[in-house]
Amino acid sequence: MLFIFPERIEFIKLVESLLGHLLKNNVSITVLLDEHETNVLSENKIANVIFRDLSDYNSKTALKILEQEHPNLIVTDNDQEPIRGAFVITAQTLNIPVLILREMVMVTKPKFDQMFMLLLRKIGEFPRIFTKYFFCFRSILEIKPTYFLNLSRVFGRFIDHLSNPTAGEFADYILTSTEEDAKLLRKLCNRPRFVRAVGDARFDAAVNQSQTERMSIREEIKRSFNIPENKKIILFLSSSQVEHGMWTLEQKKRINEEIFDLLIKFRNHADVIVKLHPVEKNIFPLIWKTDYDNVIHVTISDLSRLIASSDLVITWVSTAMLNVVLARIPLIVIDYFNDGITGGVLLSTQAIVEKGAAVKAINSRQLNNWTQKILEDDNFARTLKRRQDEFDCDYLKAIDGKSIQKVSETIIEIMNR
Secondary structure, eight states, X not given: OEEEEOSOHHHHHHHHHHHHHHHHTTOOEEEEEOOOSSOOGGGOOOTTEEEEEGGGXXXXXXXXXXXXXXXXXXXXXXXXXXXXXXXXXXXXXXXXXXXXXXXXXXXXXXXXXXXXXXXXXXXXXXXXXXXHHHHHHHHHHHHOGGGHHHHHHHHTTTTTGXXXXXXXXXXXXXXXXXHHHHHHHHHHOOSOSEEEEOOOGGGHHXXXXXXXXXXXXXXXXXXXXXXXXXXXXXXXXXXXXXXXXXXXHHHHHHHHHHHHHHHGGGTXXXXXXXXXXXXXXXXXXXXXXXXXXXXXXXXXXXXXXHHHTOSEEEEESOTHHHHHXXXXXXXXXXXXXXXXXXXXXXXXXXXXXXXXXXXEESSHHHHHHHHHHHHHOHHHHHHHHHHHHHHHHHHOTTOSSXXXXXXXXXXXXXXXX
16 A cells, blocks of 8 residues: 655654554555655654655656556545645556545635735745646656646646645545535545545544543643643644745734733633644744743644643644544634634634634634633533534544544455455
8 A cells, every 4th residue: 555645744643553453454555755844754763664755766757656666555635736646647547546535624715815925935935846746747748648637637726725625536535534524525526436434543542531541641741841730721722824824924923922912911820831833843933932931832742632631722723623622622713814724714623613612712802801711710611611512423423533443444445345
């Protein structure tokens, strides 16, 4: 089996989680990394898994690489990104089945000003973009000239492919997180033989945690950060608007300072932990004040453990919102600019706010009021948790702590056909 992924920690961890189930069924695994986003591979070696990069192959086309690897199944996360799209289209000509792992479905597009900033960012990355599309061009040309129709469809999405809900239309099978996402994909994508909701492997551990385990984690986190027992914990999860080209550094610095100035007003009730997004580490000195004595900055830490230890989580639109709901922690979603995390909003995260499983703050005054309400009004905090219970039962049934098992069984089912 050939996985084709960018070098992102969540995909590396997914392969590691699937490994045991697949090896028991004599499935060998090769991971082809087509991009380097967070440079995590050196820290996450996995025994019995072969990792390759495009530079490892003498041939520079998808056809030659697939002929060399002879996979029985290709697993990837996106068939409209140029390199992965080239492999998916080539696999069709070789009758190799393709499985797409769709985390969530994006239901809104970036606005004009966000697209403009994203284009400016892409201009700075032109050499890398040219390399990706040159690989795609050569690969499609080698298959069949008439496939340029497909190439143009892939090329036309080089800005908005991540926010395109039809990602998966070139695949044979799609696995996604929730039944609502699956229903939408069944309407949008005609080619796949099936679209199946299997949950999300990132949340298996959180869903399967007992209350006793969560209390133990909370005690450990408090000890490690020297947080007094009588204090609550506010967890602020940062996001990657700068890295995704949606904000300038000055915008992010201004907003972060405004939020910090607000949160430290609650220092008598709670300590504040700030968890940076993984790709923010390099710009940390540029966007964070260093003179907040009562703020704990965290760069490398298990997100699920931090969430499980908290009394309140504050974040921008993010897939971490699901993790918070599953842990039944009160959640405030910041949306000062109505722009989401990368200019679009996920179907699942949009529903969290719409169904009342989180509250939304569109300015600092609202953020202050919601924070005070949650920290000081236990009845209101319990109401939020009850809404999260209802949202989980109605919307997140497929995220049941058995995602790894379901993904593994589906892969083996496809390979045995």
